[in-house]
Amino acid sequence: MAADGALLELREVVAGYEEVEVLRGVSLAVRTGEIVCIIGANGAGKSTLLRTVFGMVAPRAGTIRFAGDDIARRPPVDVLRRGLGYVPQGRCNFPAMSVEENLEMGAYLRRDARVRDDIEALLARFPVLGTKRRDPAGTLSGGQQQILEMAIALLLHPRLLMIDEPSLGLDPRMVEIVFDTILSINRAGTTVLMVEQNAKKALSVSHRGFVLELGRNRFEGTGRELLEDVEVRRHYLGG
């Protein structure tokens, strides 16, 4: 695989939980500036892949390089400091805290004086958060919480943002808003790696996609190529 310009590169990564091997040799690269989407059947290892990159699951074999550095087996806090953000599946870390307080928690690792300005800028950039800044995060709708989680991750100015199923449980209008938000985050300079089951929608906004099958990457192509591939359509896109 060409590694030129790869911001994130996985080679033959093997990982799992206790006796269960979930990733059985995954190789993929994400280039700077891209939106890359991973799709696949339930249990193919998509979420585990993100967790492994983020340092929550230790790889048993293979290499993971981020911006040229080996980050395999690095703890999440170190991965985060290197500029790799992660929005896990499910939402809302601190439902009883206000939107603004959630953002402050997201800036926990920062010690600089610009945090306040950054939080204000995010509240202005995402009006749905700005108008609810004093409301408990738990009272936000699912889609609003998803945008809050992305905003929290953006506070650390990640070079790469990994998002696990951003459209999960969202109504059709909110799905559009969340994908528009991902596009705008990407245009502002953040590389995106996401996992999605709303595969047609996700591939349509992605530069490239990977199909994971039984812990291995099976297909790779541009979003359009995967959308048009007969076999990919039949097995992973519902025809």
Added chain:
Amino acid sequence: MALLEVRGLVKRFLGVTAVDQVDLSVEPGELVSLIGPNGSGKTTLFNCVTGYLAADGGRVLFRGRELTNAPPHRVARLGVARTFQQVSVFPRLSALDNLLVFLQQHQEERLLARLLRTPRVRRLESEAVARARRLLELVGLAAKADAAAGSLSYGQRKLLAFAGALMPDPDLLLLDEPAAAVNPTMINEMKAHILALHRQGKTVVLVEHNMDVVMDISQRVVVLDHGQKIAEGPPSAIRRDPRVIEAYFGR
């Protein structure tokens, strides 16, 4: 007579009226979808119908019998099964055993008969295991029958819970976003199975944001917004309804 009848249901949370005077009548054998924006009261309605929340007003009737605020186990014994958006499984039990647990609450066998393992109990058990294996096959988890449910991915747990709701062979099945987090090809299998249940005469009420599912299989769609019913009709009419486009579809 309607199988399920909800009349003027009201549920408030701290001054917010989550379900506001909703009427919903579901005939035996119907396949009805309930749609609406996040926070419009769909799940709250399910929770009131199945006894997980006490309603603040209105009535719930099942086969004409009063079911308002009946406890969940009683609702279940009457033949109503449901799934949850937030799935919970017994993580240390196998996928197969998780399905058997779903059945247990419905079995009327006496403790003594179980302890003595009478032939009838043994026959019921082996039938239950066979049924659980068929359902695991259906949701693509046959290879995971003996795996601890805790080792399954989120999407696989959703599929396991879907299979679990089918275990007791309910007359009324309430499905809360069964397709969320499920791969599109598996969603097609799920759709086919829901239709098969419908053809067998089962009654299904589906809450779902995936319009491919809702519009393809529903006979009737009910739309909630801010706790109120704003539209009701066949999928083709709902798709064109300006109020629904405004409140739900957007664009």
